[in-house]
Amino acid sequence: MNVTATLFGQMITFAVLVWFIHRFLWGPLTRLLAERTKRIADGLAAAERGTQELELAGKRSAEVLREGKQQAADIIAQAEKRALQIIEEAKHAAKAEGDRMIAGAKAEIAQEVSRAKEALRSQVSALAMAGAEKILRREVDAKAHADLLKAIQTEL
Amino acid sequence: MSEAARPATDNPVEYIQHHLTNLQVGEGFWTFNLDTLVFGWLLAGLLVFISWRIGRHLSLDNPRGAQNVLEAILEFVDSQVKSTFPGHNPLIGPLALTVFLWVFLMNVMDLIPVDLLPKAAEYVGIHHLKVVPTTDPYTTLGMSLSVFALVIYYNIKVKGVAGYIKTFLFHPFGKWLMPVNFMMTAVEELAKPLSLGLRLFGNMFAGELVFLLIALLPWWILWVPGSLWAIFHILIITLQAFIFMILTIMYLTLAHQSLDEAH
Numbered sequence: 001m002n003v004t005a006t007l008f009g010q011m012i013t014f015a016v017l018v019w020f021i022h023r024f025l026w027g028p029l030t031r032l033l034a035e036r037t038k039r040i041a042d043g044l045a046a047a048e049r050g051t052q053e054l055e056l057a058g059k060r061s062a063e064v065l066r067e068g069k070q071q072a073a074d075i076i077a078q079a080e081k082r083a084l085q086i087i088e089e090a091k092h093a094a095k096a097e098g099d100r101m102i103a104g105a106k107a108e109i110a111q112e113v114s115r116a117k118e119a120l121r122s123q124v125s126a127l128a129m130a131g132a133e134k135i136l137r138r139e140v141d142a143k144a145h146a147d148l149l150k151a152i153q154t155e156l
Numbered sequence: 157m158s159e160a161a162r163p164a165t166d167n168p169v170e171y172i173q174h175h176l177t178n179l180q181v182g183e184g185f186w187t188f189n190l191d192t193l194v195f196g197w198l199l200a201g202l203l204v205f206i207s208w209r210i211g212r213h214l215s216l217d218n219p220r221g222a223q224n225v226l227e228a229i230l231e232f233v234d235s236q237v238k239s240t241f242p243g244h245n246p247l248i249g250p251l252a253l254t255v256f257l258w259v260f261l262m263n264v265m266d267l268i269p270v271d272l273l274p275k276a277a278e279y280v281g282i283h284h285l286k287v288v289p290t291t292d293p294y295t296t297l298g299m300s301l302s303v304f305a306l307v308i309y310y311n312i313k314v315k316g317v318a319g320y321i322k323t324f325l326f327h328p329f330g331k332w333l334m335p336v337n338f339m340m341t342a343v344e345e346l347a348k349p350l351s352l353g354l355r356l357f358g359n360m361f362a363g364e365l366v367f368l369l370i371a372l373l374p375w376w377i378l379w380v381p382g383s384l385w386a387i388f389h390i391l392i393i394t395l396q397a398f399i400f401m402i403l404t405i406m407y408l409t410l411a412h413q414s415l416d417e418a419h
Binding site: 022024036 | 197207214247251302
């Protein structure tokens with residue numbers, strides 16, 4: 001076998017073919033595969049992250065729900081307490097008002113009684129005076145016995 | 157009656173010799189095995205066309221058809237390269253892929269019925285035609301010598317000229333047996349491209365020869381060994397393409413090893 005141009009022809013063909021496949025097939029295809037690998041890895045990582053976030057969100061929502069329930073219970077308890085307080089206050093106020101009204105009425109009654117007494121007293125004294133005047137017509141000088149009459153008036 | 161129209165069984169030796177002769181043009185150094193070159197180019201052109209066509213419209217999300225096939229082959233080749241070759245060299249992957257695809261395609265020509273293309277060529281006035289480029293040692297040795305050139309290039313690039321010469325002088329027996337070392341290493345190195353090229357050539361040539369012998373059988377029995385050998389040959393052509401690729405990767409891996417790792 002001799003070294004011929006066929007040998008070199010095939011070597012050149014081979015070299016050109018290697019270059020071409022490197023340039024137009026291997027390069028783009030390996031880049032594509034690398035990108036796809038990366039994308040898949042990213043997708044898996046994202047899914048993992050999503051699962052974690054979902055778990056966290058679940059926990060947080062449960063917590064929020066619990067807090068909400070707690071708050072609602074607190075508010076209801078407070079409202080009940082406040083209602084009781086208001087009722088209590090109203091009762092107190094009503095009682096005080098009643099007492100006050102009773103006291104007022106009593107005072108008025110007392111006043112009325114004393115006024116009646118006064119009127120009665122002055123009328124009685126006037127009556128007594130008139131009676132005494134009638135009895136002692138002549139003997140009693142109104143001026144002379146004014147002291148006595150006054151004393152009787154105050155006694156009545 | 158022309159020579160080609162006679163039944164082959166009349167003169168089996170002539171028939172086989174006829175089939176194993178290249179379509180040659182020129183003399184001495186300027187001898188062109190036209191059939192080898194043209195079929196090599198056609199298949200290379202097919203590869204160029206396919207890779208250009210597929211490489212231009214790559215789909216990231218929705219790969220289909222030929223892209224899937226090429227992706228599978230590429231990943232297979234890439235995994236072979238990665239499992240053998242430790243460093244990073246952007247040339248080795250495409251080189252291995254090209255070796256695999258081109259050798260495979262050239263070997264596939266062996267599965268075309270042995271008489272089909274030569275007979276067709278006969279009608280247009282071409283009297284010799286060998287359609288399988290890998291049954292021509294010029295193809296296989298051309299490829300293996302290209303690989304050999306790369307091996308030398310990377311040896312010198314990684315180890316330096318002095319380092320490369322040292323691997324010849326100090327291995328395997330140490331510095332006191334330099335001439336013996338040199339002889340042994342030289343033989344070892346030269347055996348690489350020779351065995352690489354001749355292994356492929358030998359396998360394909362023998363396969364072709366068996367097809368020719370089967371073609372000499374009477375027509376009513378011919379299809380039994382013919383189909384059996386063809387089925388078996390599918391394995392052989394793939395295996396030979398694979399072996400050529402693996403050895404290419406291996407030799408380049410060895411070339412990339414530094415002095416301490418070598419031997």
